[in-house]
Amino acid sequence: MKKLVIIPCYNERESIVNTVKDIKEHAPEFDYIVVNDCSTDDTLEICKKAGIHTLKLPVNLGIGGAVQAGYVYGVRHGYDVAVQFDGDGQHSAKYLEDMVSALEKEGADMVIGSRFINKEGFQSSGLRRIGIKHFNVLIKILTGKRITDPTSGMRMINRSTMEFFSKEYPKDYPEPESVVRLLSLKKKVIELPVQMNERQGGVSSISAMKSVYYMIKVTVAMLIARLRG
Amino acid sequence: MLKLQIVIAAILLIWLIVIVGNIKKKKIDLRYALAWIALIFVGLILDAFPGILGALADLLGIEIPSNMIFMAAIILLLVMVYSLTATVSRLSDRVKKLTQELAILRDDTFEQDKEK
Ligand SMILES: Nc1nc2c(ncn2[C@@H]2O[C@H](COP(=O)(O)OP(=O)(O)O)[C@@H](O)[C@H]2O)c(=O)[nH]1
Numbered sequence A: 001m002k003k004l005v006i007i008p009c010y011n012e013r014e015s016i017v018n019t020v021k022d023i024k025e026h027a028p029e030f031d032y033i034v035v036n037d038c039s040t041d042d043t044l045e046i047c048k049k050a051g052i053h054t055l056k057l058p059v060n061l062g063i064g065g066a067v068q069a070g071y072v073y074g075v076r077h078g079y080d081v082a083v084q085f086d087g088d089g090q091h092s093a094k095y096l097e098d099m100v101s102a103l104e105k106e107g108a109d110m111v112i113g114s115r116f117i118n119k120e121g122f123q124s125s126g127l128r129r130i131g132i133k134h135f136n137v138l139i140k141i142l143t144g145k146r147i148t149d150p151t152s153g154m155r156m157i158n159r160s161t162m163e164f165f166s167k168e169y170p171k172d173y174p175e176p177e178s179v180v181r182l183l184s185l186k187k188k189v190i191e192l193p194v195q196m197n198e199r200q201g202g203v204s205s206i207s208a209m210k211s212v213y214y215m216i217k218v219t220v221a222m223l224i225a226r227l228r229g
Numbered sequence B: 001m002l003k004l005q006i007v008i009a010a011i012l013l014i015w016l017i018v019i020v021g022n023i024k025k026k027k028i029d030l031r032y033a034l035a036w037i038a039l040i041f042v043g044l045i046l047d048a049f050p051g052i053l054g055a056l057a058d059l060l061g062i063e064i065p066s067n068m069i070f071m072a073a074i075i076l077l078l079v080m081v082y083s084l085t086a087t088v089s090r091l092s093d094r095v096k097k098l099t100q101e102l103a104i105l106r107d108d109t110f111e112q113d114k115e116k
């Protein structure tokens, strides 16, 4: 079985090398690809020097377009499983094999690594958690399903979801919206408890200023995703 | 009245010349310029026969003909700007696709070179 880790990467000079090292050590069965989205710092040079396999997007697409590039790559190169994985050191590769087992055993279309099942490890900032709570409720209303960590960037999908996402995937803030989309299509989305860390350097792409826009945009996107059915 | 009509006609004609010039120089796409050209011709007709405006306003129950022009202009502008939004969305989808293809193509050729 061919398995691919997709690492979206924007200005992660301090953490990208360790992220890849973590995968090589704790998930050696996986291939990986870093999708460098025109980082404005020297992330690309650092990747080159370290011999890290990198897709180089010639213009900045944002997280959605970058991850989707990874899915297109995965489909073309015959991967059976793809997992999105933060380049900032927040995720741990040691969970990846468990996620594959869960995906296969449960016949799921997506497995989300959730911080909020066992409530262990880094629990995200207070304000962020309020936003996540709002998404929990909205998903429950829209789909009847309970997803504890809809914004988690640690998400594994099977081949058929990969093919679907390679054709259509939200451009920005894709996580909660695409979960609603999958659930509306009666796909099976399950969660697995994981512990996450705090960012290892760099800054989050979702600043305080952007978070209001983020909440509104994602809420509307989720409603529309449900309407599309 | 006649003076104003001539001024308006002159403005419209200059605008038309600019648009045609830009199309010739490939600065703008005829596909998107067509709406503007149509608009100029409508403007010229209304300018030449102001009676049409009065009659139309009467028909719609609008008391002052100029209000009808404002209303028509605002609706038209909204439609045009909206269609631009649709066009930009389509373009950004295409750019996204091309960008992804290019990145993957570059990677595939690079990896092949490495194997040789
Ligand atoms: N390709 C790409 N990756 C991005 C972009 N913005 C953020 N990322 C990456 O997506 C991952 C998650 O982003 P992050 O800012 O940590 O979001 P958070 O974990 O929700 O705070 C990190 O690996 C970032 O490098 C972007 O515009 N393009």
Ligand SMILES: [Mg+2]
Pocket (backbone or CB within 6 Å): A086, A088, A090, A199, A204
């Ligand atoms: Mg992060």
